Amino acid sequence: MNDHAQYAETLALYAVGALDNREERAELEAHLASCPECRDELSALRGDFALLALSTAGPLPPQRARQRLLEAISAEPRQLRVSRKLVMGVLHPRWLATAPIAATLLLAIFSLMLWREDSRLRSKLEAAQAQLREQTDQLQRVQAVVDLLNARNAVHMTLVGTPTVSPQPQARTIYVPQKGLLLMANNMESLPPDKVYQLWLLPADGKPPMSAGTFKPDARGNVVMHHPMREAIQAKAFAITIEPEGGSQTPTMPIRMISAG
Amino acid sequence: MRVSGTQAPNNEDDAALIARMQAGDESAMAALYDRYSGIVYGVALRVLGNTTSAEDVLQEIFLQLWRNPYVFDTTRGKLAAWLAVVTRNRAIDQLRRHPPEDDIEDLPIALTANLENEAVQRQAVEKIRTALSQFPQEQRRALEMAFFEGLTHSEIAAKTGEPLGTIKTRIRTGLLALRKAFV
Numbered sequence: 001m002n003d004h005a006q007y008a009e010t011l012a013l014y015a016v017g018a019l020d021n022r023e024e025r026a027e028l029e030a031h032l033a034s035c036p037e038c039r040d041e042l043s044a045l046r047g048d049f050a051l052l053a054l055s056t057a058g059p060l061p062p063q064r065a066r067q068r069l070l071e072a073i074s075a076e077p078r079q080l081r082v083s084r085k086l087v088m089g090v091l092h093p094r095w096l097a098t099a100p101i102a103a104t105l106l107l108a109i110f111s112l113m114l115w116r117e118d119s120r121l122r123s124k125l126e127a128a129q130a131q132l133r134e135q136t137d138q139l140q141r142v143q144a145v146v147d148l149l150n151a152r153n154a155v156h157m158t159l160v161g162t163p164t165v166s167p168q169p170q171a172r173t174i175y176v177p178q179k180g181l182l183l184m185a186n187n188m189e190s191l192p193p194d195k196v197y198q199l200w201l202l203p204a205d206g207k208p209p210m211s212a213g214t215f216k217p218d219a220r221g222n223v224v225m226h227h228p229m230r231e232a233i234q235a236k237a238f239a240i241t242i243e244p245e246g247g248s249q250t251p252t253m254p255i256r257m258i259s260a261g
Numbered sequence: 262m263r264v265s266g267t268q269a270p271n272n273e274d275d276a277a278l279i280a281r282m283q284a285g286d287e288s289a290m291a292a293l294y295d296r297y298s299g300i301v302y303g304v305a306l307r308v309l310g311n312t313t314s315a316e317d318v319l320q321e322i323f324l325q326l327w328r329n330p331y332v333f334d335t336t337r338g339k340l341a342a343w344l345a346v347v348t349r350n351r352a353i354d355q356l357r358r359h360p361p362e363d364d365i366e367d368l369p370i371a372l373t374a375n376l377e378n379e380a381v382q383r384q385a386v387e388k389i390r391t392a393l394s395q396f397p398q399e400q401r402r403a404l405e406m407a408f409f410e411g412l413t414h415s416e417i418a419a420k421t422g423e424p425l426g427t428i429k430t431r432i433r434t435g436l437l438a439l440r441k442a443f444v
Contacts, residue, residue: 012433013414016404017350020413043338046346048436051443052408053345054389056303057382065302065316069294072320073287073327136285 015045157259180228188217204234214247308352341376353411392442
């Protein structure tokens with residue numbers, strides 16, 4: 001098309017968001033709507049403009065900004081949604097302002113129908129998103145357990161009862177620092193309703209025991225518990241105590257089970 | 262000079278990291294942050310001139326990407342360029358106290374320069390600085406007023422006392438010269 005040269009300079013201004021002449025802008029947008037070559041050139045000019053950003057390189061954000069972001073995204077459930085802004089600036093229907101009133105009315109009616117359809121679809125989408133989130137959560141939990149089982153640096157420990165009771169309870173932990181731990185136990189004695197078992201990580205550096213989750217065995221005395229742990233702490237041992245419902249800040253003696261060795 | 266963050270480099274390409282980020286992988290988001298936080302923070306700081314505000318924009322841009330992971334379409338451009346432009350737009354909004362949009366923009370931005378690791382980012386920075394240093398002062402100023410101050414061409418003309426047509430020409434030839442620096 002021979003129009004390209006005519007629009008070259010306004011296209012550059014438009015790409016950098018500096019075209020403030022309404023007539024020129026409307027004319028350019030009308031042209032862009034029908035000219036894929038100029039749309040491509042607009043993208044390229046935006047890329048050229050973006051290169052200016054590199055001239056600012058040098059200052060780095062403080063380290064706390066990274067931590068702040070990672071904590072924020074961990075705290076936010078992922079919402080898979082499609083941007084509502086799929087229509088680019090080049091397609092803004094500014095020319096409609098001068099369209100005949102009848103066409104505008106028809107558009108309004110059509111918009112109302114679309115809005116109703118949109119509301120219906122939005123409800124269905126929200127339901128599907130909720131289901132997807134639930135499935136994603138489940139999948140992430142399963143994946144976390146699989147990661148623990150497959151981790152090369154996993155620390156496996158067997159916990160034994162103290163003192164010895166019959167039948168002998170058995171517990172096994174698989175622990176990976178910064179990821180979490182998996183506890184599997186059987187023959188665990190049932191507890192009163194206001195009591196729970198609490199698993200404790202005894203740090204290798206001699207610091208006080210850290211809670212690694214509370215649990216209650218099922219009717220057959222079995223337990224499988226996955227407990228995520230972000231801390232990069234090496235474990236010397238694991239121990240199990242009986243605590244009030246909700247768990248305790250420090251272990252209440254006596255220790256019911258502790259890892260051997 | 263360091264352009265990217267301070268963490269260990271990740272050799273995955275952007276498309277792979279973005280795909281993992283879209284699937285909800287937080288480590289991919291961290292890798293993208295390490296790769297591009299320097300560009301985003303640099304732009305925000307240059308526009309706003311305030312480290313606290315720049316840090317807020319940095320946080321907001323990456324958080325919006327996490328919340329709306331499909332807003333950037335890998336088939337339509339490079340993430341670096343897209344982040345640079347949406348950061349600039351968000352920082353300009355803040356500078357002018359405009360209420361920010363709910364979502365960051367989906368802009369088609371074509372950029373041939375590859376900026377997916379620290380070494381090529383450093384080379385690109387050198388290229389752009391060399392190119393800019395060779396621009397006539399007025400041309401560089403016009404481009405920077407548009408990018409970092411968000412001024413329109415008539416505002417630039419009023420501020421510099423130059424004709425509208427001159428500003429138009431300067432911006433276009435300046436953009437094309439930047440493109441040429443990367444060919």
